[in-house]
Amino acid sequence: MTVDPTNLAGSNALIIGGLGFIGSNLAMRLVELGASVLLVDSMNPLYGGNLHNIAPIKDRVRVNIADVRDKHSLSYLVKDQQVIFNLAGQTSHMDSMADPFTDLEINCTAQLSLLEVCRAHNPDAKLVFASTRQIYGRPQYLPVDEKHPIRPVDVNGINKAAGEFYHILYNDVYGIRATVLRLTNTYGPRMRIKDARQTFLGIWIQNLLQGAAIDVWGGAQLRDFNYVDDVVDALLIAALDRASDGKVYNIGSEEVLSLEEVARLLTALRPDGRYTVRDYPAERRKIDIGDYYSDFTLFRTATGWTPKTSFREGIERTVDFFQTNREHYG
Secondary structure (H helix, E strand, O other): OOOOHHHHOOOEEEEEOOOOHHHHHHHHHHHHHOOEEEEEEOOOOOOOOOHHHHHHHOOOOEEEEOOOOOHHHHHHHOOOOOEEEEOOOOOOHHHHHHOHHHHHHHHHHHHHHHHHHHHHHOOOOEEEEEEEHHHHOOOOOOOEOOOOOOOOOOHHHHHHHHHHHHHHHHHHHHOOOEEEEEEOEEEOOOOOOOOOOOOHHHHHHHHHHHOOOEEEEOOOOEEEEEEHHHHHHHHHHHHHOHHHOOOEEEOOOOOEEEHHHHHHHHHOOOOOOOEEEEOOOHHHHOOOOOOOOEOOHHHHHHHOOOOOOOHHHHHHHHHHHHHHOHHHOO
């Protein structure tokens, strides 16, 4: 099928987590399409919110600094919104193990609160929930499709899985239209690079820009990656495609790379780029999932979506962005 994103012109769109990496890139696309965009973000310093992320469109969007855990604020914010992109979340796997109750509040309890608020104040809204490949745990087979058992290896994966189930339950029982997208390693401009809380690629890019060596743990693990523009395409399709209501889809790539291959491509972008392969740290090995790459056939067949950006092209754009905007992300 073909979805025309210009159908969003004139619509009201709410992005929860809108000052973060994916949310801000989505906001820019929605503004280009002519949507009225409201961004909600807690601006918690441990997460991805950054006001510079929306610098090109700061006068064309509305911003509300609020926490997704505050259901009283959400009651006001969801009113009159036709599409709600639910992108807020705690993404660090290690943080979820060190502070499991905060992860529970953000990735699980707050998701239920949002759905209850929508049921009471805006039952006609369409929700798109950004989930994660992490819910599958260690793959029993590759590539991983949606039929793969859900067996998370950390608290973050358990709570994200619960968030998924809440969205689908409210779709099926209350008619709160919802689609779940299980994202793999998303990267691109405006990602968090000051540490590895969002993705390991963030700290790798930071090291590259600082002239420091990139530490590659293991190196042989296989991963797939999606450039943020391709993920934005998927989010817009899910928002507009009524046939996706109540469905859960993998998002992924046919391009599968080892971590060492990723490091080699990344360090080749700078004359002083270098990497070192090291043993996997013991504390992280316990929650490492090994090889992972997605089978996204279900979403591609249903909607026609397929990633357009190769990793080489995407990582070049990403490094160029951070070389120009480095002072805002270090």
